[in-house]
Amino acid sequence: xxxxxSTAGTYTVSYTIAAFGGCSELTTTTSVTxxxxxxxxxxxxxxxxxxxxxxxQSVSQTGTTGGTYSSSPSGxxxxxxxxxIIxxxSTVGTYTVSYTMSGLGGCTSVTTTTSVTxxxxxxxxISYASTSFCQTxxxxxxIQTGTTGGTYSSTSGLSLDASTGSxxxxxSTAGTYTVSYTIAAAGGCSELIATSVITIISAxxxxISYPSSPFCNxxxxxxAVTRIGASGGAYSVSSPLLNISLSSGAIYPSASTAGTYTVxxxxxxxxxxxxxxxxxxISYAxxxxxxxxxxxQSVSQTGATGGTYSSTSGLTLDASTGSxxxxxSTAGTYTVxYTLAAGGGCAAVTTTTSVTxxxxxxxxxxxxxxxxxxxxxxxQAVSQTGTTGGTYISTSGLSxxxxxxxIxxxxxxxxxxxxxxxxxxxGGCAAVTTTTSVTxxxxxTAAISYASSPFCNxxxxxQSVSQTGTTGGTYSxxxGLSxxxxxxxxNPSISIAGTYTVxxxxxxxxxxxxxxxxxxVTxxxxxxxxISYAxxxWCTTITTAQSxxxxxxxxxxxxxxxGLSxxxxxxxIIxxxSTAGTYTVSYTLAVxxxxxxxxFKQERQAVLTLQQVA
Numbered sequence: 001x002x003x004x005x006s007t008a009g010t011y012t013v014s015y016t017i018a019a020f021g022g023c024s025e026l027t028t029t030t031s032v033t034x035x036x037x038x039x040x041x042x043x044x045x046x047x048x049x050x051x052x053x054x055x056x057q058s059v060s061q062t063g064t065t066g067g068t069y070s071s072s073p074s075g076x077x078x079x080x081x082x083x084x085i086i087x088x089x090s091t092v093g094t095y096t097v098s099y100t101m102s103g104l105g106g107c108t109s110v111t112t113t114t115s116v117t118x119x120x121x122x123x124x125x126i127s128y129a130s131t132s133f134c135q136t137x138x139x140x141x142x143i144q145t146g147t148t149g150g151t152y153s154s155t156s157g158l159s160l161d162a163s164t165g166s167x168x169x170x171x172s173t174a175g176t177y178t179v180s181y182t183i184a185a186a187g188g189c190s191e192l193i194a195t196s197v198i199t200i201i202s203a204x205x206x207x208i209s210y211p212s213s214p215f216c217n218x219x220x221x222x223x224a225v226t227r228i229g230a231s232g233g234a235y236s237v238s239s240p241l242l243n244i245s246l247s248s249g250a251i252y253p254s255a256s257t258a259g260t261y262t263v264x265x266x267x268x269x270x271x272x273x274x275x276x277x278x279x280x281x282i283s284y285a286x287x288x289x290x291x292x293x294x295x296x297q298s299v300s301q302t303g304a305t306g307g308t309y310s311s312t313s314g315l316t317l318d319a320s321t322g323s324x325x326x327x328x329s330t331a332g333t334y335t336v337x338y339t340l341a342a343g344g345g346c347a348a349v350t351t352t353t354s355v356t357x358x359x360x361x362x363x364x365x366x367x368x369x370x371x372x373x374x375x376x377x378x379x380q381a382v383s384q385t386g387t388t389g390g391t392y393i394s395t396s397g398l399s400x401x402x403x404x405x406x407i408x409x410x411x412x413x414x415x416x417x418x419x420x421x422x423x424x425x426x427g428g429c430a431a432v433t434t435t436t437s438v439t440x441x442x443x444x445t446a447a448i449s450y451a452s453s454p455f456c457n458x459x460x461x462x463q464s465v466s467q468t469g470t471t472g473g474t475y476s477x478x479x480g481l482s483x484x485x486x487x488x489x490x491n492p493s494i495s496i497a498g499t500y501t502v503x504x505x506x507x508x509x510x511x512x513x514x515x516x517x518x519x520x521v522t523x524x525x526x527x528x529x530x531i532s533y534a535x536x537x538w539c540t541t542i543t544t545a546q547s548x549x550x551x552x553x554x555x556x557x558x559x560x561x562x563g564l565s566x567x568x569x570x571x572x573i574i575x576x577x578s579t580a581g582t583y584t585v586s587y588t589l590a591v592x593x594x595x596x597x598x599x600f601k602q603e604r605q606a607v608l609t610l611q612q613v614a
Contacts, residue, residue, distance in 0.1 A: 097115070421434050
């Protein structure tokens with residue numbers, strides 16, 4: 001039997017021996033059982049579980065039942081028979097839970113696994129250094145302990161950074177706020193919210209004046225102060241010679257000594273806010289200022305007057321007015337201090353602002369390699385001195401990088417360009433431009449030829465070259481060819497026969513390298529030959545061919561008048577097939593190598609006589 005291809009169950013197997021030799025058929029049986037292998041899956045659908053859960057969390061199990069549960073590493077509270085886990089009595093961590101089914105019915109034990117996670121619940125607390133803050137204060141940080149990564153929130157009116165929890169009283173509305181720190185639900189644990197209550201207190205403010213001042217010291221009645229703003233403050237004066245009520249601010253001219261006095265109204269510290277005393281603020285609205293400015297630049301001052309101005313060395317500053325003069329100052333950033341002297345029980349007060357003097361931008365640019373040949377494919381750098389960060393432009397046709405000033409001659413049109421380098425307005429200084437010129441030169445090119453080549457050395461007149469492209473070059477060749485170096489004309493008659501390479505060279509110029517181009521020209525020697533028939537006269541009984549004697553140029557053809565049997569290519573004659581008589585044989589060399597055809601006459605003619613036998 002094959003269990004793996006059988007269906008699980010119990011079977012009766014019969015063994016039968018057929019009837020034989022007078023005996024009946026015999027059958028015997030036995031039973032056999034095929035058992036299904038155990039299998040199962042497990043999972044914890046609620047994983048991860050928060051450690052705050054005190055109730056048992058069931059396993060989801062499918063397949064073969066009756067197995068046992070275990071986990072690793074140790075720390076998980078699990079029921080070995082049911083698989084139920086209890087998060088609150090387990091250690092935080094991730095565990096592997098195993099479900100094991102024992103071997104049965106011939107099958108081995110089987111184990112299946114799943115993972116489960118127990119998560120620690122979040123915890124946190126928040127607070128601020130104080131429960132109340134004056135509205136004049138800048139950023140104040142939160143004090144946070146426990147779980148990080150939460151977000152901060154509050155009701156409208158409180159300036160609060162949602163990620164850091166910092167508050168800014170100076171940009172908040174006065175009032176009491178609850179700040180909430182929220183850690184989102186995660187890892188099976190619920191959302192956590194921690195809170196803190198803070199109060200933003202309005203800063204007290206006030207102004208005082210004596211509208212009827214100056215007063216005559218004949219006045220015996222009290223002269224009231226006009227106060228606007230917070231009440232409850234105390235009055236003081238810069239000199240005991242002024243008779244004043246410290247609680248009401250009323251003065252008594254008749255009981256005072258003539259003079260000018262500074263009266264100070266002070267509101268005591270309260271609710272997180274400091275005592276109110278004289279204050280002022282200063283600024284330079286036009287900062288930064290360009291050093292090119294020669295006129296004084298005024299300060300913008302609000303609040304208490306009568307203070308003095310100071311700064312570090314390098315800034316031209318009027319100590320009484322606060323005006324600065326950029327042109328006589330050193331470029332830089334300065335802190336200007338405005339000081340109100342101590343008085344009326346209040347300490348000296350200072351306020352500051354910064355002001356910047358900017359050096360006027362300046363620059364020069366040039367292209368030391370100009371002119372550039374158009375054959376250059378690499379960027380050619382600008383030489384720039386002075387202020388950096390400007391932009392480069394030029395007229396159409398020049399390939400230029402606007403940020404680096406590099407130019408690419410090969411991608412530009414030949415010509416002369418003006419390049420402008422512009423420094424944008426900055427730091428109170430106007431835009432500045434500087435220029436330079438650059439030239440892109442077309443690469444020289446030329447072609448030469450001698451259209452009538454080859455030339456016969458019988459020619460006595462000069463033979464011109466055909467030249468296209470850049471002019472002004474020089475001609476050269478090897479020894480033997482008579483050539484004009486400036487015009488390229490050659491004289492065949494005083495040249496040695498042969499083939500020559502003529503080179504036309506254009507010198508390096510305007511950034512471009514020297515350029516050469518070549519052509520070939522051939523001088524042909526004029527043909528020359530002589531012929532004779534040494535055995536003349538011949539008897540017409542001679543049947544064999546009689547050779548010509550030829551010297552000089554070969555390859556010609558032989559001709560004669562009618563009656564002479566002659567081979568046109570070899571010049572051989574056959575007397576027996578010729579008519580008796582005297583003949584003139586001509587040897588002709590065809591047109592070749594620029595030389596005309598030549599038919600040799602006079603001494604080059606062979607005169608021969610054929611005699612008839614009587």
